[in-house]
Amino acid sequence: MLGRVLPTLARMPSITRSGPSGADRRAAVEAQILAAVGRLLAQGSTYTQISVQRILDEAGIARSTFYAHFRDKSEILSKLAETFRQRLYQFTANWSPEGPDGGLAGLENAFRQIIAFHREHFPVLATFAEVAAYDASVQDFYNSELRDFEANVVGKLRDEQAERRTPADVEAAAAARVIVWGGTRAIEQHIRADDGTGDHSFAAELARIWWYGAFRRPS
């Protein structure tokens, strides 16, 4: 540390750090790292291109401290992921094809919320998709999240088929795959391409495509 050479400047590098206030220093370090990654992503960098070194500089944390908390760079994403778990798809999980808040109107509303959520947390959510494409540990959590969502949609389609509201020849598994994986990617792309003014009409389109394309497909 500089302190050994320049005692008067001993705590200079600490100014950017929040003071250690007790036994929760551990949580503080992790929070600083996650916040720093969030800042770097918000600045437009790509997670893959950001080096650990760059994150440490941004966070004001020592290299050795980082490795005492995280096994490697992907573990940052794992911990970041816990923040998001289940929050993403609560909107559609709560939706049902029939009922007061259900149907096409309810679906459109659910998509509005999903799009708003994606837009709010875009850098981080895009990073999950980016890294899941090549990193097994991130893939585990991200894909399992989407698989849960997919299973939920399959269940809803099957229920609707049992009630004769959705045609029996709709292949629930295939349709759910298109809705979930395709929908997620489409939303991501929409947010990249649109400044937000088109969010409502995009939600309307998504809702109608899934509604008339699957749930209420003409038979």
Place this chain on the structure above:
Amino acid sequence: MLGRVLPTLARMPSITRSGPSGADRRAAVEAQILAAVGRLLAQGSTYTQISVQRILDEAGIARSTFYAHFRDKSEILSKLAETFRQRLYQFTANWSPEGPDGGLAGLENAFRQIIAFHREHFPVLATFAEVAAYDASVQDFYNSELRDFEANVVGKLRDEQAERRTPADVEAAAAARVIVWGGTRAIEQHIRADDGTGDHSFAAELARIWWYGAFRRPS
């Protein structure tokens, strides 16, 4: 080279290489590199994780030779991309909503071909999507390919709306985005999850979702 030390083994490492047959050695080296990458991807490795060194070992090419042909690792993908340009979306570009080979049946057939093509070249196509997420040069080519496709779909939807076959309240731009970006991702995911037996029914679902969800959405 070994030849300097062990004359009798001079050309040993050349056995794996195709003999230089003229002035097309340049093309031969590039082909060897592309083939090696294809082999490594087929073995299940992820492009991001494969090092240049690993590619050179696999191809039996010297490091310095590689950098005489490629600026860096992403330029491999750029050259690989030229092989695929326009081949991917010729199927739907040729499709039209009306006519003998058109309509729902034609769309389903187009998707069968697209899925077969994706399955045949899966490692490479998945790599384009993987790397486009963080590498600008790959993104340029990959996204522009999909944007062309998207523009094509927008044009078809608008034409159909002009003919009153597609409802006027379908937002062509939003619908096309869902169809193209979502569809591509859904196909990729389908191929990861399905062994091929479900290809036909998946093509049928895709075709019906886009058909009844957009082109022939009930108004």
Place this chain on the structure above:
DNA sequence: GGCCTGTCGAACACGCTGTACAACAGAGTG
């Protein structure tokens, strides 16, 4: 005061990247 826990900075080994360069091989030419 002394102990404990956790952070810090420095150093290290390792692997990968991209460049530079001299040696070399093959083809073509006279």
Place this chain on the structure above:
DNA sequence: CACTCTGTTGTACAGCGTGTTCGACAGGCC
């Protein structure tokens, strides 16, 4: 055969990033 030209080869090198190790140190606690 000698000679040139082009393109490949092996090696060496600088630079950067990673993950580990370790002694110094600071703050909280007894």
